[in-house]
Amino acid sequence: MFAAIEDAQVLSLIPACQRGDAGAVARLYDLYAGRIYHYVLARTGDPHTAEDLTADVFLRVVQHVQRFKLDASRPASSVSAWLYRIAANLVADYHRARRRRPLVSIDEEAPFAFEAPDPCQQAERREALERLSGGLEKLTEDQRLVVICKYGEGMSNAQAAAWLGKTEGAIEALQHRALRTLCRLLGTRHGRE
């Protein structure tokens, strides 16, 4: 399921984006959008918000790609790091705005409910996702990225290590600490049951 992004792809796409090639921007979106979506989803716990914010990440890419300096030694990783940084900023803005926004009743969020064939199941999934995202927000950025790469994208330790520019040992350690922290914060489903 996880499709690796080749350095060669990035090396041709980024200069094309910098020249204003709309097709290159669309290809860059197709390559990275899924990963960024999972990152945003894990941090917001809301699929719709994650979709919007993912699109916003790539809009910012269009605005700032001229100033982006590609790391020729690890092109794909440098682009993903840049995209995750933009996403992290947008998520932080989102959480800030959410804190200022008054609470809305569940009736106002009806559109999401209508999408599900089984509203109860949908609400349960949504609750689980929100619970997970609340825990993920408490992790460090490295721990969070490892969790998202491994459980959102299904990467192996080696792939996550290559993607995040770390060693496999570091990925294993980060994963362990992340799971332990989440257990402590959230408990487990079995524990709760």
Added chain:
Amino acid sequence: MNDKELTHILGHCLDQIASGKTVSACLAEHPEDAAELAPLLAMAGELGALRDYRLSEAARQRARVRLLRAEADRNNQGAARGWQPGAFAASRLAAGLIVVLFCVLLTTGMVAASQPGDLAYGVRVVVERAPAWLARGPASRARAELGIAARRLADLDRTMSSQEQHLDQRTVAALLASAERAAALAASLPVAEQAEISARLAEQARRIAQLGQLSRSIQSGAALPAAAERVQRAAEHARPPTPPPDAQPAGPAAGPTRTPAQGAHRTPTAERTPASGSHATQQPTSRPAHIATPLGPGPGATAPHPGPSVTPAGPGPSATPQGPGPSATAPHPGPSVTPAGPGPSATPQGPGPGPEATPAGPRSDPTSPGPGAGSDPGEGPGSGH
């Protein structure tokens, strides 16, 4: 078991689960760590729920549309920016020019408004020499120098009218320099122009002397008479050549300070100070005769003028009809009577408030301590020049 070993076992278990093994089978492989591993593996299972969420195709399409639009906008802006650098540079240049112009105007205003003693006054003195630099020919240059000297004299006048009377040496130096340049330039000019320059310089010398008498400070009280002396000397220097010797009268010399070399046409006039007491008293003769105001009669002397070029009613610029020398001991008690000499700087009956008396005026009273050193009764301290 230490943390590192547990990390390794956890990783191994997760890999096995990912490849299809069950959680209980993994825990059974590590019974001693099962208590620690179980919640971690359960949490990993929960996190697997993230994989159930996928970016929908509809959301991807919407995002692509937004991106294409944004890219088009960026390209349009870039195209618009293509025209901007020139306009941008022009606007920056214009802004720069406005700032420079403002600074120039501000500086010019400051310099123009500067007064003696100000920081910018030195600049003003230099800048106001421009007419002399631009003038062509000795005649116009001499006139320009006279004009500059007149400006400096006006500054001096303003200074002495002020409360502090703080004399700026730059004013005096510039005045003297211009006066002496004018006198030097006069040498190459026709006689009429020489006479005019000489007269104007003499007038300025008189004015400086008057200002010196008004001075209350020691500094200006010493500097101004000296300056007046130098300007007077310049006036003498600029004076046209002496007439032929046959015009010399037979009478005795007007005063002991006159020398034959100074020309008989000169009418020596003693400079008097208000402190001189009796106007009939003879002035000290230590000052050269050529410094004396040309038109002023002696200090109270009324003896017939012995000068060869004296014409009793003559309008000549330097003729004083009956002015004896400064040291003449004539019985006339009048302080500075100029009977009929209507020369350019002698105004016998001028209405001015000058300190000098006219023959009919009250200043003819020998006891009047008029401070005027010159003979121009119409030229008071405030009468200008």
